[in-house]
Amino acid sequence: MSAGPLVATLQVGGPTAVGRLLRGVPRAVAEHPVWLQAVDPVARMLVPGARTSGSAGGGRREFYGVTRARAITAVDAAWDGSALGAVQRLEPPVTFGFGSAPATPTLVDIVTSIRERA
Template sequence: MSGETAVPRAGDSTGARTVRFAGRIAGFGTASGTRIVAGLWQRSPFGPFADVMLEDAGGHRTLLAPSDEVAEFVSSTYSFDEVRVVPVAWHRITGGLRVEASGLEARLFVGAMPPLGRLLRVVPPRIATAPLWLEAIDPLARVIVPGVRTAGTAGGGRREFYGVTTLRRIAWAGARLDGVDLGAFAALDPPVRFGFGSAPPEPHLVDLVTSIRMPAAG
């Protein structure tokens, strides 16, 4: 799929603009304490790409990004202790997906759609991904799913909005890092600390559009 270009916000003469990333995010935990959030972005200013964010039991946060350009943008938006530029890829497998990134290999199997997922599908995507809507429902989102935010302040003076359109449970997942098994499938707990919000504690695969409002030029 072709990349989605960043465009200036309508009516903004200062040069402020909003960039959009459309794709999927999977988040889950492991018995070792390492939590994994993997993204598969089908449309973005950088074209299609995949990336992975890891936080271990000691709180060390690592970004695995496929290019210097992606690494610079993502690490300027979120917070990491380490950034690695490595090949990152997703592959379809029977019942789920496999993620590979340098020394990381993760597999996940997709389960049923929960009631919240069915509710999200009722909202037209045009509304569900609109920053004004996401700003308005952020207080409610925090109550419905603790730790989750739909709007907040990102790094570099940026404002970020998460518009989820579909949500499915992850039935099982497992991962190995540098040849070491990270342990049994677990909740994403404690919450990850890459940005202003975390993925849900219960492991999910979500379809979403992430909108990032960049600061005005100058």
């Protein structure tokens, strides 16, 4: 992959533990805001800092439906020609938005929905 000064190649492994759990959830359910609001407390326990629902500001609600999660096993990446080093855990968690990302490098398929409050 290449985007501006970033050039990266990822080695993607099999599903993570969460990814294996997600296999049992039909996609239409996994993306539905009612489901995502209900499973938010469980998601926060499984992936500390992660959220599946929250405020998008301006009276809107935002929902993140992860449908697949696979391990990133290696990365070869450079920024403007300078190597970025080996893949590492994300510590401390990011603090922007209402959610975070898994600490272990993970490639996820995600559907984002934003709804106006009624």
